[in-house]
Amino acid sequence: MATFLYARVSTSEQTIAHQKTQAEQAGFTFDHVIVDEGVSGMSVPMRERPQGRRLFDMLRSGDILVVRWVDRLGRNYLDVTDTIREFIRRGVVIRTIINNMTFDGSTRDPMQMAVRDALISFMAASAQAQLEATKEAQKAGIANAKEKSADAYKGRKPSYSREQMKTVLDLSAKGTGVAEIARTAGLSRQTVYRIVEDPTAAEKALTMWRL
Template identity: 65%
Template sequence: MSMTFFYARVSTTDQTAAHQRIQAEKAGFTINEVVADEGVSGVSTKLADRPGGSRLLGKLREGDTLVVRWVDRLGRDYQDVTDTIQALMNRRIVVRTVINGLVFDGAAADPMQRAVRDALISFMAATAQAQAEASKEAQRAGIAHAKGRDDAYRGRKPSYSRAQLEAVRAQLAQGASVSAIARDTGLSRQTVYRIQEDPAEAEAALARWSA
């Protein structure tokens, strides 16, 4: 009997695997088992080297479906993501994403279908890496901006957490609407607009209030 696994990787204390599962179920997925890595960075650690990732790879069997929130959950960078998805497809495991409802299936036999599928994998992996690099750059700029301000002036305390800020940036990069992002993150539309208009200041506000 085939199984549907949901893999969650959360790298900050205010994210939870349970929240990601709820998002997947709201998107229409029926999950048989959840495997998670919490407090694990996806930037420096391959899927197979994470405790949960290693356990997941040992559980998956031919015909199973693996659901992830987005392809960046599966690897550190472009090459790692594409290699991981290809290896899963070679095992006849279907990979599906919650965001955008993408499906990567190794059973495709038609050369044109395979070409389109592989091109999409490459594009999505490249997008994930570009978003991660943009997030790191915005964070560096925000911290530098915060350090350049008078320490006695911190301004209004941010109404969002680190996890919410990262979620907003990720979904903006994927083309999600402000209204949809607000619903998903629990933030107001005005807050999402502010983050969209000045991501460096959004980072700076978190940095000023981190102490």
Template identity: 30%
Template sequence: MTTENSVIVGYARVSSRDQNLDRQIMQLLPLITNERYLFQDKQSGRNFDRPEYQRMKDFLRRGDTLIICSLDRLGRNATEMEKEWKELTDRGIYLRVLDMPILDTKPGQDTMNQLVSKVVFDLLSYIAQMEREKIRERQREGIAAAKKAGRPTGRPRIEFPKNWAEIIKQYESGDITAQKAQQDLNLKPGTFYNLLRRYRKR
């Protein structure tokens, strides 16, 4: 339920450099608590990093309302939209979709609105599941085709650096730290420890 401290937040996003945020901003500003509560992202190319969206999610509290101009502001596909919708509503955050008011989750919605909202969400979940199945099927087909053509599948096996034995001897005798060993071997921490596990199993 909403409280005296609840706020109404807006989120705007465009998916290319050519698009403009102004139209969404004009729609959202009159509806939110304060212009400080308007979060906006502008992605470029294939980059889908959404720093403002993540900051907004950290800011939102139970009882707050999030307004978006359209459902696809939540994600690029049905899978992402379903995930974000469920996460937000499970946290007690109300959603208002301007071009689909039937989806509003605000308290006081009549029974028909609640029913339609549930049907739409169930449909979204179904589409998301179909998307995941298609992705898995394409992956299986790609792996099968690669095997048939004799191409390697999966991640290439990382080889031990030439100076591995010398550096690991120093590391295991306590002469150098793990961080120094990683620097000398020019390896990231995750790769270093993966190789170390393989080395110790020999």
């Protein structure tokens, strides 16, 4: 039995070091760390990612797969749910760093299986909805930034990165408390409140500063 960390790193802020630190702080240790770099969340299916293919080849029954959240395992709802169910059928145990959730095939009770599959579907749908909302916020921020002249006043430089903003929005969408979000993202509560209350403005600030 081996434990794998699978991380997708699609921007300069989404570093593997940050994701490894989060996982280790949650109590995980790894035999293998597999990283997909420069991959957009909604552009490339899991099986077609260079390291995604490697992961499919390496995982065996009894192995543990650790991911930051279920959105790491696919580009959209269908991709995420298909990937998770395929791994479960293989006997792989999937664990998330955020909220420390576990998905496996240990139960044979049909009601428990139905609840598990419904939860997977809900989480995958929420992940896609959040990604689409973030992309719309990015478009709005870019459009607003283009309306400004090159020497326009940009305001105070954001105290958060794009990865931290995504962490805040992901956890907020799942109902996580502000204190826990601030601790996980490494931000002040005031910054968390500002991001949650106006994600478009938060994205615009990052865009204006080209962060």
